[in-house]
Amino acid sequence: MPLKLLIAEDQRLFRQSLRLLLERERDLRVVGEAIDGRDAFEQALKLKPDMILMDVDMPRLDGVTATKLIRDCLPEVKILMLSVHDEDARIVAAVRAGACGYILKDADHAEFLRIIRATRRGEPLHSPFMPDGFAHRAVSALHESPNASPGGLALLTDREREILAFAASGQGNKEIADHLGVSLDTVKTHLHHIYQKLHVNGRVEAILSFLQTG
């Protein structure tokens, strides 16, 4: 008896590609697709799937709320969240709302299938297929402010953005220091922090990141 799956994902191309991937497996059967959270809720009631693959980020009704609704009406259905970032605080919220686990969109498709099958067998969250450090990151995510957008310039302080802007205009550290009236070491320290926050490898990459987002 194949596992009846419902895919809830707003990006059609991704949704259809995913369906293709899943339908190659004999033990899995995609019984429906939903284009947002509300649709997922309705489809779930109608189709009674065994498991739902639910994107966190969807229009009209987000994955977390949809999970909550579905778990209220259909407690037996298993829900796996799909998310881009593992720092996503909504993953924790989703698990609280009744999700059985989560899969990163960056996951390998083999790992993807393994997680689905493990969840089907009712294996716990701390399954070996879960990315390492889940618990740790989950706790961290709870403590992090919701405005945190990983990789964005938003998390830089004003001073750091200012310095990055100077750097992006082609100035050297010494020049920047003179312009701002601080020491060379201070500029270097700021840049050091910038590189860490942006997860980049050096000045040029940081500037590219700045030019894209700026």
Next chain:
Amino acid sequence: MPLKLLIAEDQRLFRQSLRLLLERERDLRVVGEAIDGRDAFEQALKLKPDMILMDVDMPRLDGVTATKLIRDCLPEVKILMLSVHDEDARIVAAVRAGACGYILKDADHAEFLRIIRATRRGEPLHSPFMPDGFAHRAVSALHESPNASPGGLALLTDREREILAFAASGQGNKEIADHLGVSLDTVKTHLHHIYQKLHVNGRVEAILSFLQTG
């Protein structure tokens, strides 16, 4: 002769699903995958694909900048942008940078394949498969006014432009040397000449000049 495709998309699951979808087609062949813009640049140089499906939103190096870099080194390769929103201003930037068109991630997979094949045949951007909307009009407008006069970069030799492109992707001299199979000193000499020809003071200024003019 199947079309050689390179997929540049940071979400692994989407990337692999996409590959699956494309490989079912006899006339298409996925020759490689790239996980970000910089990787796309390197893979493009290595694999020489006919067409690149490039996500706009990628870490390390965004799709627009990557498009610029690739078009400068491999002018014959066709680049199709992938984006979530058709209001995305980066789509316009991408077309300006040399992309042949764009596909929304919300597109139907059949439409997706149609656009790829239309682009392969060199059909104009205002193809009927293009969704209506802002970006569509912008793309058409751009297509009607082909200008792009090469600036100071014209006096650079092919090798110099190539090296500058590598530098602009965030790579260090050692990395560039390894990629090109030449010595570190050679790369430094080329850069030395580049700085002199462009009348700039260093790496960052040269890159800015490259990104603006290229």
Next chain:
DNA sequence: AACCGGCTCACCCGAAGGAGTGAGAACAAA
């Protein structure tokens, strides 16, 4: 032949950049 542009490599040297650490001052929030 002689010449020249482009590509390659080597050496020296000083300047700049970056990792990592520690720490003090100002200030706001809990």
Next chain:
DNA sequence: TTTGTTCTCACTCCTTCGGGTGAGCCGGTT
């Protein structure tokens, strides 16, 4: 008060970058 953040500065160690110079090789031109 305690805690945390931001900005500041210093110090070491190491890598990378850039300027300058010289030189060999190859291919095409005059």
